[in-house]
Amino acid sequence: MLDPAVKPRDFVATESPRQNVQVQEPLLLS
Known part of the structure; x- marks a missing residue:
């Protein structure tokens, strides 16, 4: 998305x- x-x-x-926070988690994992 971003x-x-x-x-x-x-x-x-x-x-x-x-x-x-919910968006940062997947970004950090990926």
């Missing part, structure tokens, strides 16, 4: 912190 250039911190600006 581009590699898009950092999780930037994602927080549009989504809630909890949603961001």
Whole structure:
């Protein structure tokens, strides 16, 4: 979904912190 250039911190600006955590986990695993 998110581009590699898009950092999780930037994602927080549009989504809630909890949603961001759920997104970071798969990104870190991959």
